[in-house]
Amino acid sequence: MTPLVRKLEVRLERAADDIGVVGHLLLHERAIYFEYAPAWLARGPSISPLKLALQPGIFKAPATTRLHGVFADALPDGWGLLLMDRLFRKRGLVPEQLSPLDRLAHLGARTMGALTFHPCTDAEPVADRSIPLDRLAAAAEEVYRGHPSELLPVLQHAGGSPGGARPKVLVAVRGDSMVFGTAVPPPGHEPWLIKFWAGDEQRDVGAIEHVYARLARHAGLWVPDTRLFVAKNGQRFFGVRRFDRDEAGARTHVHTLAGLLDADFREPNLDYDMLLRVTMHLTRAQPDVRQAFRQMVFNVLAHNRDDHGKNFSFLMDREGGWRLSPAYDLNFVAGPGGEHTMTLDGEGRRPTWQHMLRLARRASIDEKTARAIVDEVRAALARWPREARAVEVAPATISDIGRRLDAVAAEAELPGSGAARRTRRR
Secondary structure (H helix, E strand, O other), X not given: OOOOOOEEEEEEEEEOOEEEEEEEEEEEOOXXXXXXXXXXXXXXXXXXXXXXXXXXXXXXXXXXXXXXHHHHOOOOOOHHHHHHHHHHHHOOOOHHHOOHHHHHHHHOOOOOOOEEEEOOOOOOOOOOOOOOHHHHHHHHHHHHOOOOOOOHHHHHHHHOOOOOOOOEEEEEEEOOEEEEOOOOOOOOOEEEEXXXXXXXXXXXXXXXXXXXXXXXXXXXXXXXXXXXEEOOXXXXXXXXXXXXXXXXXXXXXXXXXXXXXXXXXXXXXXEHHHHHHHHHHHHOOHHHHHHHHHHHHHHHHOOEOOOOHHHOEEEEXXXXXXXXXXXXXXXXXXXXXXOOOOEEOOEOOOOOHHXXXXXXXXXXXXXXXXXHHHHHHHHHHOOHHHHHHHOOOOHHHHHHHHHHHHHHHHHOOOOOOHHHOOOOOO
């Protein structure tokens, strides 16, 4: 079977009255090419400054990833890819024989961020957008475990576009009411993303991520609003306010670090040095660089080792300026082989203060500022037991994570200033 789609129009859709044709994607002899539209070349900006300069000509996608990074950012992975493949098979298609353009065309305008792809090949309507949360969660678990579900089309429309391994849905929320999978939130609603459990994950995983978001805020990180959504059966699910949409439904172009570099996020091939350098190059703002450094310190001391290149993003404004996105996907994670996916100055298993300090100096962050950031992160993480108890995380889990946080801090050989001495608040 040959791929269904050979050419796509790429648009940047900020709002209904702010849509521009960026260019076209073309599949030719198993390779994918992109070319900016003449009108876009005249006004810009580049949608991917490091790899797709705003200039005439044809850009060939890397052979390793088969798709330019900025467009790969629009595709789901993990859960979203599983849903897409199930739906393809249900329609008699063989996912392995489809191209990335087929997948982009399937999403159409149902993408995260502001890039959309046309024509869309999935026009199947979903009538009921107010299904109870616990029913959607149960259906997601059925699909995750390989069982059929009559709600597969609903799950695909409500949660088939975000990245990440865990099942999730996009919702528009107003008080206790929510609508699933809407491109534009109804009046008075806010756009949120809700995560379910993945297979045999512990049922505290959502509460832990909520606590980590609170700790990150205390540590000075830019973090979107988060909350625990409680289903009718009492189950609790982590929710985060989307930063690629506003209340009116206006969209923001989002580009991940992996996408900017045409890197495969599944491979541990990036270092925090690259994150800091890209942040400075794109934003030209030292506060954003310090924020990226702060997130690195938090990931180390909070034992968040799922720090791959898709878990760091940048937002483009209407003038083509860039800023670091809020932090997301913060949780207690072991990482591949127990190591950080993104190394610190080459070290992934046991990064120390010296690794952090070398990276700080390269990023023009002085030692005093770097020490202050470490102290602030440690003080925030000292709140772990209290914050976790407040949302009823299991006592054994609180103790286990607390012990690991203490061990990480000891292994990091942190500077021993008075403010940095860690005393857990019980």
